[in-house]
Amino acid sequence: MANQEKPLKVGIVGCGVIAETHLGYIRKAGAQLVGVVDLSAARANEFADKYGIQRAYTSVESLLEVERPDAVHILTPPHTHADAAVAALERGVHTLVEKPLATEMVDVERMRKAAAAGGAILTVDHNRLFDPPMLEARRVFAEGELGDIVAVESFQAGEASRRAWLSRLPGGGLGDLIPHPLYLQLAFTGPVGALEAYALERRGSNEPEELRVMMRGEHCTGSLTISMNASPPLNTLKLYGTKMTVEVNLNNMTIVKRREFNLPKVVAKPMPNLDESRQLISQTVTSTLNFLTGKVRYYPGMGELIRRFYAAIRGEGEAPVSVVDAAEVVRVTTAIWERIGAANGKRPVRAVG
């Protein structure tokens, strides 16, 4: 059995806010955390204090050379992912990178080559793909229950995080918010052939807070909306198929399927409403119970993704997210910033209508 093998030796690179969540899932997966890295020794030490971690380093190379981990989680600011990941991949160390994989395609290419040279798995934390309702949506799509897919819509309302490195991120606040809705969408549209993007600033800032992207994918069309003003926060994904419409709500962790009922008209009319209510109520009860009993934690998709990443390292299954899919997200993001005038790493200073 896999559990009886020697535990995987894992390192964390970057002791910022998301490191704690990774740490919880690393330990839950039965891996051994051999060390953490942060450019700031004080931050690495404080993280170590808090979680009883023994070894802390200020350089990735030191961690890699001294601890010889099997895998690392790169949790540094996005523009620094590539250097850290390449150092690990070249040494044959399997690498999970926080989203987005990179901010520029040249960096993606460097990582891809290093992974090939080192014979190591490279994957990215597109965690929401593995949240329970998303797994169900992907199953419905893959197994044809949806019929043919016609269109996909993703919507994300919320504030951008206030990270110190946001000013280094192409797209600024939008750049922070775009990865989740975009990779969710691309999982259904397939590779994007053409896109149009519109951005708008509303609050007198010189940075767009509203973004809408229309795209033509290999399988269907897609539309993506990000709003920093709409409230309350909401993350949804809608799939339109020829047999069914699916709405995933990632705030509430629900999936509602709307299908046709072959019944006399007087009964068929209220049926979809009743059916949707039933789905919402039963899933709300189940997910509340799961959360209260500790069966599900925050970021459940991350736990599943990490489990699959480690399984892939042991030769059981594929990497949870392929480099091709991860690269497509970076490529489309870059194309969107070009569309709205935020190319070359500059933030979009002017909305293009």
Added chain:
Amino acid sequence: MRAFVTGGSGFLGRYIVKRLLDRGDDVTVLARQSSDTAALEAAGVKIVRGDLASLDSLGDFLDGQDVVYHAGARVVSYGDWQEFHDANVAATQKLIDMALKVGVRRFVYVSSLGIFDIPEAGVTITENSDYDHQPTLRGHYTRSKIHADRIACEAARSGKPVVVVRPGRIYGHDHPSLPLFMGRVKKKLFGNTWVVVSRPGYFVPIAFVENAADAVVRAGIKEGADGKIFNVIDDSDLTQKEYFAALDRVEKRHGRGLRILYLPVGLFIPAVIAAAWAFRILKRRKWAVAHQLRRSGRNAFYSTDAVRSELGWEPQVGLEDAVELTLAGVR
């Protein structure tokens, strides 16, 4: 050789400096403005005035040095975390970075044996044992020594010319507060009767200051020691019973003997647990004293194989002589 010593006017530092001078080294000492350095200067030691917490203002004072002995630290029991961090953690990092930049041959960091986790009675502690899993319950000093040890060990383990020496409780007549080790919790009852909270069979992790200084200097000059880490106590097998028996023999030579009453920490554990719970409920955080008491109630064996085999170190001053010297110095 040109040697630079931080903490060179402190307790262990003075003995390090003395050994270096005896070797014929050219010695420079970092000392605070307030430190009395007359004796050092009279012995031909150069003085750089400065504080560990503000090294940046001192310029490139390590230029041209061969070996740096970093024995200085903030060891007082008061002050906030930032002060301990600046003097013990940030300073260690700056000194190592600076030393490696100017290309010194070796950097010796004097750490502490108090940094380790003692999860249960009877554990063996080696150079690779875990740090305390709850450093925030160990007080600012120990926590800062854990952080600094991590920094020094990162450099040592990743192939830099850094050596880490971790002495146990150091004793000697000119120790700033307690010349002689008298157990972790002790009370002089009457006459020469002492209550020691420990067990007779527990090990005593102590090092006589001259022996510790010897180990530190060897770490600075021994070929091939780069990247090594050494735990240092005089005698791994020394028990409380043997230690106090030696004390008794020395005291008897000067008139009266010593009586020790042992109180096992275990006796207090139920009360400590109850108090810890009350503290946790009232103050909404863990009670550091409980953690430290429970830790001191666990016996630990400290292996010193590495320092003996790799530095060829043996304590030059035996236990009874060391105790005699210490008591003579105090009298």
